[in-house]
Amino acid sequence: MIPFRIGIGFDVHRLVSDRKFILGGVEIPHETGLLGHSDADVLIHALIDSLLGASSLGDIGTHFPDTSAKYKNISSISLLESVYSLLQENSIFIVNIDSVVICQRPKIMPYAESMKKNISIALGNLDTGRIGIKATTTEKAGFIGREEAVAVQTVALISKNV
Numbered sequence: 001m002i003p004f005r006i007g008i009g010f011d012v013h014r015l016v017s018d019r020k021f022i023l024g025g026v027e028i029p030h031e032t033g034l035l036g037h038s039d040a041d042v043l044i045h046a047l048i049d050s051l052l053g054a055s056s057l058g059d060i061g062t063h064f065p066d067t068s069a070k071y072k073n074i075s076s077i078s079l080l081e082s083v084y085s086l087l088q089e090n091s092i093f094i095v096n097i098d099s100v101v102i103c104q105r106p107k108i109m110p111y112a113e114s115m116k117k118n119i120s121i122a123l124g125n126l127d128t129g130r131i132g133i134k135a136t137t138t139e140k141a142g143f144i145g146r147e148e149a150v151a152v153q154t155v156a157l158i159s160k161n162v
């Protein structure tokens, strides 16, 4: 049995005024920001769900409930660090992760290298060559095109030492 497992993550957060736009642990200057209980880092949330899914370790909601005051405005990068500890406890190695940020504005790619660096550090200095970040728009269609929300889809491939 080949010890590889794949996981998928998906998340959407609304864009509102008076919130910071934090993506991949990077604060991007923009006139709107992402709404959520935590810092609403939609990229990190999708990434966490892909890793937990691949590892059969539940999902982000079970580990970090948004009803808990403990997670109010928390940096999602710190949640990713907790997930990394959990993976280590379970002898899980990350082969690679890949994400698509679906966002009309602002432009994401100028910040992709900084995001990869943040994710790498949170995941025990995972080689940035194993971290993919891509961006697309919906060509102004739908709620993402109207700049009402940002979505992210992530896949993670993991290997379990047995």
Ligand SMILES: [Zn+2]
Binding pocket: 011, 012, 013, 036, 040, 041, 042, 045
């Ligand atoms: Zn989320």
